[in-house]
Amino acid sequence: MSIVANAYNLLVAQGVSEENLKAVLFTHLWYRSKDNEYVSESVFDTRSTFGASSIFTRRSRLQAELYRFATEISRPGNPARILTGVNIKTIDPSAGVVVADTGETYVGDLIIGADGINSAIRGAVLAKSSGPGSVIGISEGTAxxxxxxxxxxxxxxxxxxxxxxxxxxxxxxxxxxxxxxxxxxxxxxxxxxxxxxxxxxxxxxxxxxxxxxxxxxxxxxxxxxxxxxxxxxxxxxxxxxxxxxxxxxxxxxxxxxxIEALNHWTAGKTILIGDAAHAVTPHAGQGCNMAIEDAEALGFLFKDMKLLTSSSASAPAPEITKQLALFESLRKNRAHHVQFKSRHIGGLLKGELKEEAGEYDSAAREAFAKMIYGYTGFEAVYKAHLAAEK
Ligand SMILES: Cc1cc2nc3c(=O)[nH]c(=O)nc-3n(C[C@H](O)[C@H](O)[C@H](O)COP(=O)(O)OP(=O)(O)OC[C@H]3O[C@@H](n4cnc5c(N)ncnc54)[C@H](O)[C@@H]3O)c2cc1C
Known part of the structure; x- marks a missing residue:
């Protein structure tokens, strides 16, 4: 898969190992006809244009690096304890209670629903967070x-x-x-x-x-x-x-x-991220990149959190509510834009939306690249938000 500048620069900041990824530097795009006739060739040099490289790697190698980040003792914070083979069946987003198909129950102050496009958690979050009109589009959060x-x-x-x-x-x-x-x-x-x-x-x-x-x-x-x-x-x-x-x-x-763009990703103690919140078609190659951006943003918002008040059985601590609301409000437009543009690039828009969007031409490509690949992390977004609030 391709991990491009906007997410790769976040992984580099975390100390990702190119060797472990067996990374290949991504620098070119070629377009050819079905007969292999040359149509165009362009340089995709995100390092000189946006200050961060783009690479190709294998999904399992990236997963192993993320596992290392979460569990290595030498890194800041307590190493995560990762349980594999647990199939989540139900969740109470307000109480922060997750139940596996074995009947085993897990309780948390914060539940991060990163369970992909078929998310089991999304339905529960939308049911709690919403009421009618919470979903922009036709399908109630299904793929x-x-x-x-x-x-x-x-x-x-x-x-x-x-x-x-x-x-x-x-x-x-x-x-x-x-x-x-x-x-x-x-x-x-x-x-x-x-x-x-x-x-x-x-x-x-x-x-x-x-x-x-x-x-x-x-x-x-x-x-x-x-x-x-x-x-x-x-x-x-x-x-x-x-x-x-x-x-x-x-x-x-x-x-x-x-999935259609969702107006809400949070309910009570629970937040959706990655494909569970904003699955995209692969045409812009951004699905995994956006999931990495989400993880970095949550890391920023929760890095120094010490709970001053505690969660109750049915509601999160106010500090958690505040950070989840910030995450949702500061990440949503960007994620929705990528969802829309992925359909645009793939020629999947219909009716009025298609008319309004027009051709995905070189100007549109340049605007998308500037907005997406130039991302430097959540801290800059947060600082801009604070400055705008003054
Ligand atoms: C053909 C194709 C090519 C792609 N190429 C690229 C690319 O080049 N670059 C890019 O950025 N993106 C690409 N993507 C998109 C990318 O794969 C996804 O956006 C990305 O994997 C989303 O990550 P995620 O962690 O949110 O979800 P996932 O990777 O889907 O992970 C979800 C996890 O949750 C687990 N899970 C699900 N339900 C439960 C449950 N009930 N209980 C317990 N666990 C559960 C799953 O087993 C899985 O481990 C591509 C997608 C496709 C289909």
Whole structure:
């Protein structure tokens, strides 16, 4: 996955190890037709433009680094105790009580709902925080299908470096290559990871033939689709691109969904962050980046907190209420903007919204980059808020 300047600079401040991430520096964007004809190439140099690098890494390596941040004894604060294999079934957001499917109960002064796009906590938070009109849009906080799904596979770098028509992607630079049909109905993305030993390949298609299977099995991922089936969808693509899609005998297909912008992320002692609060489509590559921004913001707001008053059984301590309200009010516009822009970039806006947004052209791209990649952390946001209040 790509971790770009706005979040990578926050990870660097925490002492992230490039070595542990097997990070690859992200510096280029290539656009090509389905026939692998050159359309454009641009430099994506966030270090010189925004003062922070962007990288590619593997999800599990990033997770291991975040685990290290939370548990290392040498870091400030008490190391977190992490319980794995606990499936949360219900939550009382006001009381701060979480119940697992085993019946085990956990009680906290603060509950952070970081349980992803299918969040079990979101429903309880919205029910408590809201009343009608708390959700901007149509769906009451449930995941919204976008009509798109993505085949996902990984190929060894030699498949790219040994092919003269693909080797530009590994010629001393690294970035995302995008091949697409006119209008972008079919699209293949390819980018490196693991010190450039492997490349991740995503191939976007209409979800229509797969909707029944997604719905019937109540899943957003279908595993083990034969490569021959995938090649049928991409038969019009250049043989070199098809080679990427047929390297592995089977591929997984992930349904691409997001959620509508929510007006509230908090209720009582509970707050939603990451995809649970503002899941986006992958078109702007910002989902994980925004989750990292959320975590850094919470870290800032709670770093010196000593509870002067205690929580009651049904209400949080006032200090907690104040910080959660600050988090929500200072993070919401940015997160909503990324949700909207992700749909805009993906060509998923409809009706009036589509008309109003217009083309996602170079001016729109530049404005988005400036707003998103130039982020330096929550302290600056908080200081600007204090200055505006004076
Ligand atoms: C194809 C694709 C490509 C993407 N590429 C990028 C990219 O390049 N860059 C980027 O920034 N983002 C990318 N994203 C988005 C990114 O994956 C998500 O935004 C990110 O993982 C959200 O992090 P999260 O911690 O909020 O949720 P998640 O990563 O979904 O984590 C939620 C966690 O909660 C756990 N959980 C859920 N329910 C329960 C329960 N009831 N009890 C206990 N635990 C529970 C889950 O097991 C999981 O561990 C991509 C997404 C897709 C689909």
């Amino acid at each position: 919204v299908p976008t009509g798109i799904a993505a085949y996902i596979t990984v190929v060894p770098a030699k498949l790219i470096t040994s092919d003269p028509v693909l080797a530009f992607q590994a010629d001393g630079v690294a970035g995302i290559c995008n091949w697409e049909t006119p209008g972008g109905k079919l699209r293949v993305l390819c980018y490196p990871r693991d010190n450039m030993e492997y490349f991740q390949v995503l191939a976007f298609v209409s979800e229509t033939p797969w909707i029944d299977e997604f719905e019937k099995n109540k899943t957003s991922i279908i595993k083990g689709i034969p490569a021959e089936r995938v090649l049928k969808d991409f038969e019009a693509f250049h043989p070199a691109v098809k080679k990427l899609l047929s390297y592995a005998p089977t591929l997984d297909l992930r349904r691409i969904r997001d």
